[in-house]
Amino acid sequence: xxxxxSAYEIRDKYLRKDMLPTIFCPGCGIGSVLQFxxxxxxxxxxxxxxxxxxxxxxxxxxxxxxxxxxxxxTTHGRALAFATGIKLTxxxxxxxxxxxxxxxxxxGGNHFIHAIRRNLDVTVILINNFTYGMxxxxxxxxxxxxxxxxxxxxxQFENPFDIAGLAVxxxxxxxxxxxxxxxxxxxxxxxxxxxxxxxTLVEFLSPCPVSFGRRNRMKTAPELIRWYQKITxxxxxxxxxxxxxxxxxxxxxxxxDRDRPGLVREYQEYIxxxxxxxxxxx
Amino acid sequence: xxYPFPVGKSDFIQGDEAIARAAILAGCRFYxxxxxxxxxxIFEAMALYMPxxxxxxxxxxxEIASIAAIIGASWAGAxxxxxxxxxxxxxxxxxxxxxxxxxxxxxxxxxQRGGPSTGQPTxxxxxxxxxxxxxxxxxxxxxxxxxxxxxxxxDFTIRAFNLAEKYRTPVVLLTDAExxxxxxxxxxPKPEEIELxxxxxxxxxxxxxxxxxxxxxxxxxxxxxxxKGYRTYVTGLTHDERGRPRTVEREVHERLIKRIFRKILxxxxxxxxxxxxxxxxxxxxxxxxxxxxxxxxxxxKMLREKxxxxxxxxxxxxxxxxxxxxxxxxxxxxxxxxxxxNLGQLYHLVKEGANGKAEVELIAKIGGEVHTPMEIVxxxxx
Numbered sequence: 001x002x003x004x005x006s007a008y009e010i011r012d013k014y015l016r017k018d019m020l021p022t023i024f025c026p027g028c029g030i031g032s033v034l035q036f037x038x039x040x041x042x043x044x045x046x047x048x049x050x051x052x053x054x055x056x057x058x059x060x061x062x063x064x065x066x067x068x069x070x071x072x073x074t075t076h077g078r079a080l081a082f083a084t085g086i087k088l089t090x091x092x093x094x095x096x097x098x099x100x101x102x103x104x105x106x107x108g109g110n111h112f113i114h115a116i117r118r119n120l121d122v123t124v125i126l127i128n129n130f131t132y133g134m135x136x137x138x139x140x141x142x143x144x145x146x147x148x149x150x151x152x153x154x155x156q157f158e159n160p161f162d163i164a165g166l167a168v169x170x171x172x173x174x175x176x177x178x179x180x181x182x183x184x185x186x187x188x189x190x191x192x193x194x195x196x197x198x199x200t201l202v203e204f205l206s207p208c209p210v211s212f213g214r215r216n217r218m219k220t221a222p223e224l225i226r227w228y229q230k231i232t233x234x235x236x237x238x239x240x241x242x243x244x245x246x247x248x249x250x251x252x253x254x255x256x257d258r259d260r261p262g263l264v265r266e267y268q269e270y271i272x273x274x275x276x277x278x279x280x281x282x
Numbered sequence: 283x284x285y286p287f288p289v290g291k292s293d294f295i296q297g298d299e300a301i302a303r304a305a306i307l308a309g310c311r312f313y314x315x316x317x318x319x320x321x322x323x324i325f326e327a328m329a330l331y332m333p334x335x336x337x338x339x340x341x342x343x344x345e346i347a348s349i350a351a352i353i354g355a356s357w358a359g360a361x362x363x364x365x366x367x368x369x370x371x372x373x374x375x376x377x378x379x380x381x382x383x384x385x386x387x388x389x390x391x392x393x394q395r396g397g398p399s400t401g402q403p404t405x406x407x408x409x410x411x412x413x414x415x416x417x418x419x420x421x422x423x424x425x426x427x428x429x430x431x432x433x434x435x436x437d438f439t440i441r442a443f444n445l446a447e448k449y450r451t452p453v454v455l456l457t458d459a460e461x462x463x464x465x466x467x468x469x470x471p472k473p474e475e476i477e478l479x480x481x482x483x484x485x486x487x488x489x490x491x492x493x494x495x496x497x498x499x500x501x502x503x504x505x506x507x508x509x510k511g512y513r514t515y516v517t518g519l520t521h522d523e524r525g526r527p528r529t530v531e532r533e534v535h536e537r538l539i540k541r542i543f544r545k546i547l548x549x550x551x552x553x554x555x556x557x558x559x560x561x562x563x564x565x566x567x568x569x570x571x572x573x574x575x576x577x578x579x580x581x582x583k584m585l586r587e588k589x590x591x592x593x594x595x596x597x598x599x600x601x602x603x604x605x606x607x608x609x610x611x612x613x614x615x616x617x618x619x620x621x622x623x624n625l626g627q628l629y630h631l632v633k634e635g636a637n638g639k640a641e642v643e644l645i646a647k648i649g650g651e652v653h654t655p656m657e658i659v660x661x662x663x664x
Contacts, residue, residue, distance in 0.1 A: 085354025
């Protein structure tokens with residue numbers, strides 16, 4: 001199905017025309033990931049009125065404003081904390097959190113870890129462009145060592161976070177990472193993530209030529225994509241590689257797919273237990 | 283509906299417990315919190331009660347997440363509350379501003395303790411009066427209520443939910459460690475004895491398209507909550523009536539913020555509440571809020587016995603503030619005393635209200651003890 005529908009069809013069905021054009025710069029990858037997400041929703045036949053998009057602050061966090069769904073554009077880093085309130089209040093709603101790497105791993109790092117620990121039923125679509133695009137290209141917790149940003153003009157001297165790895169360790173039910181170049185894998189992963197209970201994450205390496213590439217000798221999106229091809233290693237291949245060869249590489253693929261009970265189910269059980277313990281119910 | 287505590291009768295309980303029971307009876311079905319003295323008992327009571335009434339009580343990773351979660355819950359249709367003390371209240375300020383900007387009905391309880399910083403965690407203070415009004419950034423408007431007894435803690439909690447729902451606004455319930463941990467007789471009414479106000483929901487498609495408009499002329503837009511097919515977009519950015527970000531147009535920002543002010547200030551006569559004690563013929567007025575009012579009542583009686591015509595004005599709402607009434611009072615009395623458990627916060631509001639019509643004197647006390655009646659009397663009689 002997803003091969004057959006034109007981009008216009010997807011646009012007309014899911015975007016708010018009065019919010020267009022988007023704020024995204026030429027060469028930005030957010031639009032591609034948005035398209036993957038909308039195609040996944042369309043392919044799964046999900047009810048548009050039973051999905052809420054939440055976000056924090058940053059370029060990718062502006063996405064909920066462009067789609068024709070309920071949406072909550074919150075404060076920097078806090079999207080998943082807001083999502084916890086929405087989901088537990090109305091478990092029928094499916095939550096998509098559209099987040100950036102700075103939003104998720106820096107200011108929102110603690111909320112991210114705890115939302116995963118609780119196994120909050122939410123699908124996080126993560127745009128990782130290694131930079132703070134909206135504020136003009138500062139380094140992020142994901143910026144690889146040596147790469148430049150306006151706040152580390154001589155090259156990043158800190159270690160980067162592996163967000164997908166963090167999510168696996170914290171207990172997420174589904175974690176995958178792709179680049180925006182991995183069209184089919186990306187859509188399939190989002191479909192899988194949206195179909196599962198608990199915390200699911202699909203991370204995308206996404207080009208930001210204007211704020212990030214320009215400062216790192218990659219002025220256009222194609223240059224960034226070629227760079228992704230150079231630094232990424234598929235999971236199956238990575239498993240066979242010695243650690244020293246993996247130094248400075250980013251592994252892509254599906255890292256975990258498991259079925260631990262989600263927060264909603266755990267809380268519903270908790271309510272039953274409370275009533276039993278109080279002798280209100282058998 | 284079965285309640286996990288007795289209703290329609292009196293009980294002997296702490297202020298924190300009274301707030302939790304009132305919240306349940308007000309229809310609160312979502313509580314998110316983080317442990318902090320002296321507010322933890324509110325959370326513990328909610329944790330005990332909420333699952334039994336099919337509500338949610340959840341411990342978040344910090345106070346930032348707690349207020350975020352209740353805002354999310356409110357947009358999903360629940361009445362929602364969190365409770366904290368000074369340090370946690372400071373952490374909540376950014377999202378309190380988000381609730382103002384997005385016009386989200388929530389109730390935030392701040393059980394005051396000695397500060398700044400970790401300060402005196404187990405002792406009462408009134409050092410958060412200014413923070414409760416002005417803690418978040420930017421031009422904003424909200425409602426602050428301040429109880430002085432455990433019964434008032436109960437009653438004002440119900441009122442806090444009603445005001446939040448009616449005006450689509452965050453409401454702060456400002457109490458303190460003394461009221462929180464003091465046990466007093468409280469009447470817990472039956473549900474049918476309680477008047478509850480529910481938020482306005484859109485009545486037609488046109489209203490649903492204007493989640494930040496003013497279709498009824500009262501400044502309060504109906505709230506198109508999530509999951510009903512309204513496809514509402516909510517943002518903390520400056521937005522137009524339809525909710526679309528409009529961040530550089532002066533007129534849009536001014537229209538939005540002024541309406542948020544207007545929806546509260548146009549109804550301030552209905553929102554503002556105070557109690558008077560022997561104030562009609564008073565020459566000396568004592569103006570208080572919260573726990574200090576208890577000592578002030580006794581001080582007024584003692585002063586009257588000494589032949590001093592003293593009276594008390596006890597403020598039940600701190601914000602919006604009735605500057606006009608304070609000026610009227612200042613015209614009637616010789617002098618106004620403001621006893622408070624800080625180094626001067628309510629005092630500045632009263633002084634501004636008095637507008638030079640009467641002398642205003644601060645009776646400050648910090649360190650975790652409530653003023654004794656005698657301390658107030660001695661200052662008045664010199």
